[in-house]
Amino acid sequence: MGRILVVEDEPAIAELISMNLRHAGYDPHTVGSAGEAHEAVRDALPDLVILDWMLPGESGVSLARRWRADARTRELSIIMLTARSSEQDMVQGLDAGADDYLSKPFSTAELLARIRAVLRRKLPEALEAAVEVGPLRLDPAAHRVFHQHDEVTLGPTEFRLLRFLMTYPERVHSRGQLLDRVWGDHVFIEERTVDVHIKRLRGVLAPYGCAELIETVRGAGYRLARKLPTAVPGGGPAGADVPMR
Template identity: 80%
Template sequence: MGRILIVEDEPAIAELIALNLRYEGHDVRVAGTADAAVRQVTEQLPELVILDWMLPGESGVSLARRWRSDARTRELPIIMLTARSEERDLIQGLDAGADDYLTKPFSTGELLARIRAVLRRKLPEALDTPIEAGPIRLDPATRRVWHGQEEVPLGPTEFRLLRFLMSHPERVHSRNQLLDRVWGDHVFIEERTVDVHIKRLRASLAPAGCADLIETVRGAGYRLARPNLTSQAAQ
């Protein structure tokens, strides 16, 4: 499941949310201030942020605007939590860049449903729905990849890489983008690491005749090709 950062200065609320998210299988981190949240996002880009409006120092609204203005965090999914229920507050939160908005008090069931909805729209690879690309089927729940009835053995990094590419077919991803979204933190990892794992992924797919699914786009990065076009893909 996904990496989720909870930015909430009330420990009881933060812990309740964290317990429910961990039960759902998410990797959860908690920050009690805007500064702590910025540090955590700098160290490792999460897949979703649950952001409280009222924080010590910088407000959640200001923090959301800051993330939306940065290229690295521009697409970061954000759900804002607030005790404010006026329509103008809702508009302000959404204008700041929040993808959704939940008013306190709220049920954990409603929050989990909102999280699933945002991830489904913004980050389909964080869900457990099986994905298919031509003859290849990837099951996130069992962490297995199949070609017809034959299982395709993959290492954990190659699995995450294929999962991300299959969730965004035909889109070109630079090495830096792949490091951010697959490895989670590209600061201490060289770009050529991506090339090594792409090579391993292709080698694993080769016995199934599917190595050409992973295309190199010269000077740009990599993409998952449309299966019916792979036979014509440039090498």
């Protein structure tokens, strides 16, 4: 659901954060110093960095400033963690380039809420470029979807849902995660609403032979496959959907 780099030199805190991130469906990677963090970001840009202020060798504030000064890492999403809780410290952290600031001790629920909020703000920027998965091509700027040379007409909610699924192909998303990332803060919407819109989206894609790109993962959620499943002789397609219970 999103690769998150955790930069924290206290092993117990780092493990607690990572455990909760995995439970929430994220893909955490943990390092314990500014140098290791810089190397990790150099190798692969994460979707978000949880950055401790006090680190061996170089402070998180200094590292955040370096990332913001580099064109490649300028748009990194950063949440800064620190035992410093004064208003002046908060201002310093935000001025260094942090998207958000959380003082220790903190609740994991609050941290996860901050992560979701930062990722929501960054999502439109990540989707400016057209995306292609299998025979489908989605152009966010033009708000159009194509199957090869044919345009696929979608309603606004189905468009947002397909856009999100195509941005993270092969990843399983729970109903709650889809509500959070596609519908936003509208917590009054029931999770079953996702099932209704998935059914509608499949219905629109069916005439183009693409309905089976959207797979149901029993007890977990939904996933967009990169290619259509291979047909099984004498039966339905391999990996056919099984309704969630």
